[in-house]
Amino acid sequence: MFKSIALGLVVLIVGLLGFAATRPDSFSVQRQITIKAPAEKIYPLVNDFHQWTAWSPWEKLDSTMTRTHSGAPAGKGAVYGWKGNKDVGSGRMEITDSTAPSQVQIKLDFFDPFEAQNRTTFSFQPQADGSTQVVWVMQGPMNYVSKLMSVFVSMDKMIGKDFETGLANMKAAAEK
Template identity: 65%
Template sequence: MKKIGLVLLAVIAIILVIAATKPNEFSVSRTATIKAPAAKVYPLVADFRNWPAWSPWERLDPNMKRTLTGAPMGTGAVYAWDGNKDVGAGRMEILSATEPSAVDIKLDFIRPFESASTTRFDFAPAANPADGTQVTWTMKGPMPFVSKLMSVFVSMDSMIGKDFEKGLSQLKAAAEK
């Protein structure tokens, strides 16, 4: 029993040391090419009223309560939500919007856990201009120790990346209609 206890303590200590060496911030980013001009893709992101057409979280709770306040779109637009366990509750505010090249959003989660991060959408001509627009979706935020500990077992990239890929795919479908 004593050996098992010592081994268990050693494993816990190793996990804590690994967690302590994790970065203080996380960053998740995904890119997609959309066969539409940036002027058509940009409003799908800069106007929160358009998010139900493409956001990967919108369909997870058909009864989700949405509140839109502030500016109708672009800088100052605010989107708050309160939903089931799959979507939680939170608030987004567009901090800056440069049409048609970028949108910066402050993202605050309230439930299931409190956190704050920033999200940025960049819209640039695709490598081949005939292919339309390259959209890059990036989220950055602090990594408190609890998040660092979780990241020993599952990374933020693997948790959020799939949703970004799905969202970009749905954004592509909405813009290419």
């Protein structure tokens, strides 16, 4: 009986590990929202890391989080670092490209609770009625451990809700 259970468990584990190996090598999470404001009003909320406190979904998770700003004051070359509790971890963002008022590209490095390097893009698309469609995309590689984790929970489920909260906060800040 023990041999049958052990063999079944080994087959299950090998199958799980094999399935994880077939998962995609990268991920992409995307959310969007329409904001009743021109792109020129919304764009600075993203292009200037000092303004992220008004809308970022992670800012309220740790009131004692330490933040650093370096490089350019805003736009390409602006750098934002953070170190906080287990909910926010630590990391660094750098704006790598910025085209006013249509797009901001960010290199995102996580250090803790896990290491990861991702790319984030915010696009601002003016609409005919004067509103702006804001699209937030994060993309990154999936190493084997990430692939194994994705069998149980996807990156979309892990951070998609945070993106939705952040975009709702951005909408509230821009529509004031």
